[in-house]
Amino acid sequence: MDGGVGCGQPDGACRWEARADLVVVGTGVAGLTAALRARELGMNVLVVTKDAVDGGNTRWAQGGVAVVLGDVPGDSVDRHVADTLAAGGGLCDTDATAAIIGDGPAAVGRLRDRGARFDPGADGGPARTREGGHTAFRVVHAGGDATGVEVERALLAASRDGRVPMLEHHVAVDTLRTPAGDVAGLLVLDGSGVPGVLTAPAVLLATGGLGQLYQATTNPAVATADGVAIALRSGAPVADLEFVQFHPTVLYTGEGARGRCPLVTEAVRGEGAVLVDSTGERVTAGVHPLGDLAPRDVVSAAITRRLASLGEDHVFLDATHLDAPTFQRRFPTVLAACLAVGVDPSRTPIPVSPAAHFSCGGVVTTVDGRTAVPGLYAAGEVARTGLHGANRLASNSLLEGLVVGTRAAEAVAADLALGVLAEPRLAACPPVPVVPVADRDTLQRVMSRYAGIGRDAEGLAVVGSVLDVSAVDRPLATRELVEDAALTLAARALIAAAASRTESRGCHVRDDFPGVDPEWARSLTVRLTPSGQPMLDRPAVLTRGAA
Structure with missing residues (x-):
């Protein structure tokens, strides 16, 4: 134990210890962004993940990053805020929403500085698409429909270049806490189940969502609500957990589909695809002024009602107006998934149904990632900043991870400088x-x-x-x-x-x-x-x- 924290394990079972200023749990966009910023600020940071470093949810984000860069006529940060509040069903925190979206342009600029390459438009700037709930073409994307892959690639490359240490295949079990209840580190298990401790005055949860609560989800197998459980056991409140967003267009692969199901990005509808039922009738006709590009909760509910009335288990997304070369260029990820189940989307409508997608709630935090427990921070899907309210606006999640990940690292640095965080030696290994x-x-x-x-x-x-x-x-x-x-x-x-x-x-x-x-x-x-x-x-x- 190297003379560190006291061990509360029977027979001294905490076999090893590592120390840092900040332990980041998770290697998604929020966690890696926070780790990079912490490193820039001179902190000794350690990233821990229960899987491989590329095993998180970020890589599966297809649509893009919603951001106002000043190059789309008529669009503005205020308009983006208004769209977010409208989608959020009256539960967004207005100040938090304005702060996060207002920081978006700078956050995307930092990501590009770290090597991320977005698809170019005809004018040389980033190409744009539109997704559900947005009143403007403001979503930047990469690789057609592989934005998450590019974001993850850029952040992992920057982390390696920045010499950010990463501890793979170690699952976070619980926080270390002082007698006053402050967080001062983390109890983890290695791949063989051997316990150890990571001592630090600050722990940032960036563990992603809880999609594995459901049989069918767009989330990978690692999305098991770990951060929510750790935060609750540490004394932090969670909020808005009842608001689980079901993505309306997930590829239907047959009755009883389980686990992660392929997503058909909302950007396909942004490029003109329409939802129809088995009789050819439009699913969202008369449901919402934005039709097929209504907020996700509206479209998912409309599909669910139509399926109940027909006694069926899927509808269809008709994108046959896009020829094969266009679909291949714009949506290569979707095309590959469709072809794998025998569907050519340029010739045949895509069978789709709703599936669990995104947790709008989570650990209650400020826009700087602070929770109610000193020493515990959270960012990304695990956190509830007030941005999403009762329903997330499409492509706001990557933006939130970039912004709050940065702000959380800066909050840790400020709290360390002010001396308000606990001394890890006061904590016991639980x-x-x-x-x-x-x-x-x-x-x-x-x-x-x-x-x-x-x-x-x-x-x-x-x-x-x-x-x-x-x-x-x-x-x-x-x-x-x-x-x-x-x-x-x-x-x-x-x-x-x-x-x-x-x-x-x-x-x-x-x-x-x-x-x-x-x-x-x-x-x-x-x-x-x-x-x-x-x-x-x-x-x-x-x-x-x-x-």
């Missing part, structure tokens, strides 16, 4: 937590059936009962148990909020309460009771670190 763990297959089945796009009180109660019956207290001694425990806790927190929100708003659709209730125009926060049970809290307000 024993491996023993917490409820439900069977993942059972959890995914009941969440998909009762807590997807359409919910009601009876179904949500079924989910709660099934989780109560199936969950068994287990020590988190393996990566699989850490992930399953995180999914169990996140599901319970989500159900608590969803059952309490007796209205339909944004991504949260209650079949038994179909209307929007002005009384619910506020966020619901959840924290853990001393016994480890999710409990609804007051509306989301931070007690420290105001933006």
Whole structure:
């Protein structure tokens, strides 16, 4: 243990220790951006990931980055803010939204300086497309529909050039905390399940989302709500977990599809594709003024209603107006996925259905990534900054990761300089937590059936009962148990909020309460009771670190 923190493990089981100023958990856009900025600010930073460094969700982002660069006539930051607020269903934090979107141009500029190459337009500037909820062509993209791949490539290359150390195949289990409750490091397991500690006065969670709560998702296998669980067990509140965005156009690969399903980017509709049902009727006709480019919650709900009325399980995205060379140039990733299931999108409409995509809620933070727990920060999809509200505007997620990742690193530097963070030597290495763990297959089945796009009180109660019956207290001694425990806790927190929100708003659709209730125009926060049970809290307000 090198004379560091005290070990609370039986038989001294914390086998090794590493030290840093900042430990970043996750290698997505937010985590790598934060690590690079921390390194620039002179901090000793360590990045830890439970998978390979390229195993996160960033690489799967197809559409692009929504940003106003001043080169699109009529567009403005204010207009981008207005579109975001409209999509967010009355739950966006206006100040946070303006701050994050306002920082967007500088953040994208830094990304380009780090080597990211966006597709060029005819005028020599970046090409643009439009996605659902946007009133202007403001989404920059790379590789046609492979923006996430390019963002990840550039950030990983910059991290290697900047000598940012990365610890692969180590899963974060729990934070180290001082007697006062401040975070001062991280308990991790290596690939063989051997525990160790990473001591640091600051820990940044950038672990991504919780798509694996559901049977079918656009998220990779690593999206198991790890950061949400770690934050809750550390004493930080989470908010807006009931708002899970289902992407309306995920490639339909057959009945009972499981795991990560190929996304058909919204930009295909931005280029003129339309949604039709099996009879050839338009799905979104008369539903919203923006039609097929309405916000995602609107389009997903319209598809779900149409499928219920027809007794079918998928609709079609007709992009046959695009010839084969155009589709190949603009959407090579989508084309490859379609051809793999025998569909040529230039000749035949693409079968699609909604699937779990993005968590609009998460750990409550400021726009600088600060949580209510000193020493604990969060950025990216795991965080709830107030940008997304009840429904995320398309392509705002990469932007948020770039902006908040940078701001979080700067917040850590400021907090270190002010001396407000804990001394890691005051923390003890905790024993491996023993917490409820439900069977993942059972959890995914009941969440998909009762807590997807359409919910009601009876179904949500079924989910709660099934989780109560199936969950068994287990020590988190393996990566699989850490992930399953995180999914169990996140599901319970989500159900608590969803059952309490007796209205339909944004991504949260209650079949038994179909209307929007002005009384619910506020966020619901959840924290853990001393016994480890999710409990609804007051509306989301931070007690420290105001933006």
